Amino acid sequence: QSAKPAGKEPQAKPAGKETPAKTAAAPAVAAAPAKVHYGIGREAKPEEIAGWDIDVRPDGQGLPPGKGTARKGEELFVTQCAACHGEFGESAGRWPVLAGGAGSLASHDPVKTIGSYWPYASTVIDYVRRAMPFGNAQSLEGDDLYSIVAYVLYLNDVITDQDQELSDKSFPTVKLANEANFFDDDREVSEKAFWKKDPCMTNCVAGAPKILGRARAIDVTPEDGKGPRVE
Amino acid sequence: QSAKPAGKEPQAKPAGKETPAKTAAAPAVAAAPAKVHYGIGREAKPEEIAGWDIDVRPDGQGLPPGKGTARKGEELFVTQCAACHGEFGESAGRWPVLAGGAGSLASHDPVKTIGSYWPYASTVIDYVRRAMPFGNAQSLEGDDLYSIVAYVLYLNDVITDQDQELSDKSFPTVKLANEANFFDDDREVSEKAFWKKDPCMTNCVAGAPKILGRARAIDVTPEDGKGPRVE
Amino acid sequence: AALGPGTAAVAAEPGNPANLPPNVPEWSKTLGDGVAVRAYGKPSKHEAHVIRRDVEWLTASRESSVSFTPLHELDGIITPNGLCFERHHSGIAELDPNDYRLMIHGLVDKPLMFTLQDLERLPRTNRVYFAECAANSGMEWRGAQMNACQFTHGMIHNVMYTGVPLRVLLEEAGLKTNAKWLLLEGADSAAMTRSLPLQKALDDCLIAFRMNGERLRPENGYPVRICVPGWEANMWVKWLRRIEVGDQPWHHREETSKYTDLLENGKARRFTYVMDAKSVITSPSPQTPFRHGRGFTVVSGIAWSGRGKVARVDVTLDGGRNWRTARIDGPVFDKSMVRFYAEFDWDGRELFLQSRAMDETGYVQPTKDELRKVRGVNSVYHNNGIQTWRVSPEGEVENVEIA
Amino acid sequence: AALGPGTAAVAAEPGNPANLPPNVPEWSKTLGDGVAVRAYGKPSKHEAHVIRRDVEWLTASRESSVSFTPLHELDGIITPNGLCFERHHSGIAELDPNDYRLMIHGLVDKPLMFTLQDLERLPRTNRVYFAECAANSGMEWRGAQMNACQFTHGMIHNVMYTGVPLRVLLEEAGLKTNAKWLLLEGADSAAMTRSLPLQKALDDCLIAFRMNGERLRPENGYPVRICVPGWEANMWVKWLRRIEVGDQPWHHREETSKYTDLLENGKARRFTYVMDAKSVITSPSPQTPFRHGRGFTVVSGIAWSGRGKVARVDVTLDGGRNWRTARIDGPVFDKSMVRFYAEFDWDGRELFLQSRAMDETGYVQPTKDELRKVRGVNSVYHNNGIQTWRVSPEGEVENVEIA
Ligand code: HEC
Ligand code: HEC
Ligand SMILES: [Ca+2]
Ligand SMILES: [Ca+2]
Ligand SMILES: [Ca+2]
Ligand SMILES: [Ca+2]
Ligand SMILES: [Ca+2]
Ligand SMILES: [Ca+2]
Ligand SMILES: [Co+2]
Ligand SMILES: [Co+2]
Structure with missing residues (x-):
């Protein structure tokens, strides 16, 4: 017995370029020619793009020039990162943990770090460059950036030699252990049981409801201010 | 050439009493009987109604007990009303004019007052009782109310004898001159020309547009702070 | 700068070069306000000009006056609650919702009294309606006067309401067979009243307690107003406290002195409810x-x-x-x-x-x-x-x- | 007061008798605030509890945290702008709209730079979409934990957006034949990035500059964000400054470390974009x-x-x-x-x-x-x-x- 929604409103696809050409008022004085481009916006200059194009990809595209070692990175990390992330990436207080957690992913208490979870090392350099240190973003570049990232990878046992040099040349060769454990969204296959024709409407479960757990018992709802953290 | 609105949404009539009976979830444990009343809200007590039921109709329904004369009302009006409406209802500054304007309705500058425009005297007693004095509403009752209203009607030449007594008995006999000049909305007849099948789309007016008036020239748009008033 | 017909100039690009590419602006480097710092948010400080405005010379006091929606700064069809035009006759009544009562009496089987909580126990519905003051564009009858869309057309807003159909309340009270008109009355100090034909009341009027999802705003009738869809906004009585059922209209001040339409011959139309297209x-x-x-x-x-x-x-x-x-x-x-x-x-x-x-x-x-x-x-x-x-x-x- | 099963008590009528009939309350006698006194309005003081709230223990700082929409206090389908949940990664970026630029580059025929004014010259559209954080209800995986609808489900809002279809901008720049993915990047100090499949970009994504009629709020990306309808809200990059067109995904932090779904066997789903019913x-x-x-x-x-x-x-x-x-x-x-x-x-x-x-x-x-x-x-x-x-x-x- 299916509900009849009070009003069904088909949302048409947003207007593409064709729409105005078909339905808009052209100037009455002279019909507008069907146009391929609106001619709005100007060309972005190469130097403008260079200033903002800071992304790095796993294949190395976008890596900034520079080089560094974990040994050089340690001091920088201690000065600029450790206050939050701990001297060894173990985290100070509730700030994110950056290292550890190996072998924990299938456990009851997975610890997802660069070493234990992340699929690509390029993500570290990209992210630190764009977002860290927290509150002083986009301040790291060149050799300092490579050195800090090398130290973070060293903390994660991704590189084991403190003097191994990472650079825009060598960086793409750094591989992370967990890469193969990611797979693309497969819900439409693995969860196809959730597409049900006729969900049960009467006598779907036997017996009276039994309470298995109550949020009240856990008692972490504000204002209480205690309890587990989530990401 | 008619536009196809991007999405037409029929708004069903708001749910009446039948709707929930037909489609709502009844308690699974025991089906709710089709009900005539929801049983929500409680009976309003007569004394509660009496305190809020302040409206007055042209036929006299709702007139509060009391009596008064314009002579008695004059002093009350001067004390409580004249600061805004002027001693003779002519208005002080930009507050509403209460008297005058006879014969002005068909002119270029109609002055719509109780005497010149209003159809029913009951409206004066109802309105003054509920809304005046401005900022001290519902403060007038009984003989004071009748006296002030009598004075306002006297200012409007509706009554001409300062000592004529108005009371809940006599009030319905007071008639205003303009009553017959009101008629019910007839737009669907008198303006039926506005229902057009195919409004003109091309070459609808000959010649180039000629500017007849510009708001800029009148120059009363804020922040200028001068110009005519509207109601 | 005037360049003569057909030579409209392209404005120079706006902005401070320090914040434009290739440069990286401050807001891309340092932290901004955290979450819930603005527990109830408001517009950017750069939008401070997007406000309701009034016309000082229109009335003697702001308590009986109108403020206009900045239509020129809006898009889509929803008017944000903070920008809905206001028309008060004695200022904003500030009710305590615990003290709210709606009384229905007159030609009914049983006079009723509802609290706000009561109203929320009845079947409710969600509808988008415009409310336009009948006086909108009223300053333009004799010619172009206001040089601003806000002032020529800003006495309108368009809102999604949640409320109970008035029909439900009337049926709960039970209508006498001679019931034909309703009196709607507000709890403000103008005790605003309008007469409403019963047929409209039973058709699509809503006793509304929410606008655009949240409670009505004080300036729009908090906690309860009536929506009279398609009809002049003066009838949409705010701070609704009382509905009396009767057999004839009341001819109150807002439907005689005001909201009647004087024609050239001195005669006047009354009960002109519908807002034309x-x-x-x-x-x-x-x-x-x-x-x-x-x-x-x-x-x-x-x-x-x-x-x-x-x-x-x-x-x-x-x-x-x-x-x-x-x-x-x-x-x-x-x-x-x-x-x-x-x-x-x-x-x-x-x-x-x-x-x-x-x-x-x-x-x-x-x-x-x-x-x-x-x-x-x-x-x-x-x-x-x-x-x-x-x-x-x-x-x-x-x-x-x-x- | 507990009365035992089946004997639920009817609450006493609320209110102060002085304000209830037959008495006439103060607000029916004296004037309230006039029009435009509240040039941009806000809710009644009696609604001060209807606010976005955060959960102090969730994160180390409010600048990277979430505030929750008070769903339990709303009705209808529109979330008022002031109550839309927030998720910031480095606080609210407060842009000056004159300094706003959107850059589109990469695998395009002509890299383009748009001002806010430019965007408003392109054909725009109005759509109502929900935006739900993929982490909504994330605290409930192991069992009932948060004793409040606001905290179990409040990372969602539903808004009418006005914006330009992303498709229009991409066609203006001209896509190279090997274009397959887009990088979306914000101007906040997290420089938030997500990879977006081109097919979705050409389908129904909007470059939005208005929500519920008015400009976006600062906490929701003022002056420009992207709407990615039906997909997790993390992709709806706020303060959008740059779109790069590429031939493969970027695998950035928000699509690897975060927003991947770890299963029981230690393997993880990625690119889980769609929000299930x-x-x-x-x-x-x-x-x-x-x-x-x-x-x-x-x-x-x-x-x-x-x-x-x-x-x-x-x-x-x-x-x-x-x-x-x-x-x-x-x-x-x-x-x-x-x-x-x-x-x-x-x-x-x-x-x-x-x-x-x-x-x-x-x-x-x-x-x-x-x-x-x-x-x-x-x-x-x-x-x-x-x-x-x-x-x-x-x-x-x-x-x-x-x-
Ligand atoms: C003031 C505190 C602070 C400092 C200092 C800081 N971080 Fe962070 N870091 C954070 C926060 C907060 C986040 C999470 C931000 C978010 O939620 O998006 C984070 C996230 C990270 C992450 C991603 C963690 C994950 O699991 O996704 C990395 C990597 C990182 N920081 C590295 C660094 C490095 C390297 C430095 C120094 C150059 C640094 N951080 C300095 C607070 C800090
Ligand atoms: C402080 C100013 C002030 C005082 C004092 C005042 N009024 Fe008024 N009066 C107004 C205003 C303002 C209006 C219009 C209110 C509105 O717009 O709804 C008004 C409207 C009226 C009207 C309706 C006018 C029309 O054309 O519709 C009448 C009648 C009236 N007042 C009578 C009185 C009487 C009688 C008193 C004294 C008992 C009084 N007023 C005291 C300000 C005042
Ligand atoms: Ca790039
Ligand atoms: Ca820790
Ligand atoms: Ca507790
Ligand atoms: Ca009555
Ligand atoms: Ca005057
Ligand atoms: Ca001027
Ligand atoms: Co009318
Ligand atoms: Co996902």
């Missing part, structure tokens, strides 16, 4: 001129009708010589605003922009002159004539009347 | 219990699906033993919230309320156990399991899990 171009308009010079651009506006759905909107660039049908975009609801757009390539010449709404009953928004021919210029209310904006070659926009 | 009863819920005792009452909630329209919502009063189809009321849009109601006569007994959404693809919202069976309890994201509220005979409501 109407539209206006909100951008460009005097407060939002073309600043971009020639080229492709968008004309945007709103249309509505108290008789049902808007069926079509036409736009002219040459003062009504030639019309093109505009693109209606977004939901089209019964007795709700629609949003329309007309895109075109501006060659920099002088324009006379107008829009013309049509509704599903076949009503076509008239020109101001067509309207004056039937009504004269003394009506004050119900001015739904077609608005003209002149666009100069420099892109400035002004309110004009043309032949 | 979901619903929740917003009232009664722990923050809005039944205060009225037995009798007729209304259960109200919201449902949504990232795959299209909600087709139907069922409600159970007995913890899923028996279901009835609820009444959907108000507009039903694609990838938008709907509002549903289920009215019933409460006899004062204990209830286990649940709602179950179905969308037009035939997807049925699963129970929490069905979900855990496929995903385990470590996924963090995409928890769309059926929520249970226990109603006690006294009308108190709590978040429970049941068998």
